[in-house]
Amino acid sequence: MKRFLLPLLLTLTISNTASAENMSGMDGMNMQQMMAQMNKMQQCLMQVDEMELLGYQNKISKLEPEIRSLCKNGKRDEAQQKAIAFGKEIASSNAIKTIQACTKNMQESAFMPTLPDFDNLGDRHICDELPKER
Numbered sequence: 001m002k003r004f005l006l007p008l009l010l011t012l013t014i015s016n017t018a019s020a021e022n023m024s025g026m027d028g029m030n031m032q033q034m035m036a037q038m039n040k041m042q043q044c045l046m047q048v049d050e051m052e053l054l055g056y057q058n059k060i061s062k063l064e065p066e067i068r069s070l071c072k073n074g075k076r077d078e079a080q081q082k083a084i085a086f087g088k089e090i091a092s093s094n095a096i097k098t099i100q101a102c103t104k105n106m107q108e109s110a111f112m113p114t115l116p117d118f119d120n121l122g123d124r125h126i127c128d129e130l131p132k133e134r
Helices: 002-015 017-024 028-045 050-072 076-091 094-108
Strands: none
Touching: 028 094, 050 076, 050 094
């Protein structure tokens, strides 16, 4: 799982628009600083409890079809509330708190996206955010 976590976080870093803009004007010193932050982050992420993450992965596997069904049946508000409740549960977990602490410097430097604020999602809705079924 830890082998999965770091590439995932690095993919998020690379795909983040802000990071692309920041990296285009980066000089050698800033690049070295970013690499040092990434190494520190990697070491820190080794502390994340894999079993806790696997537990959330199992919950997501069960919750996603339920949310899809609610969305498909026009129960968007119920789907949104379930997604928010689960997001808040995960956000308050020790694993995510550790990940947030480990990635704080990268987020502040705009090299990584931050977790959403589940109390203020604006116009974002889970039914619109779900990946299309294959």
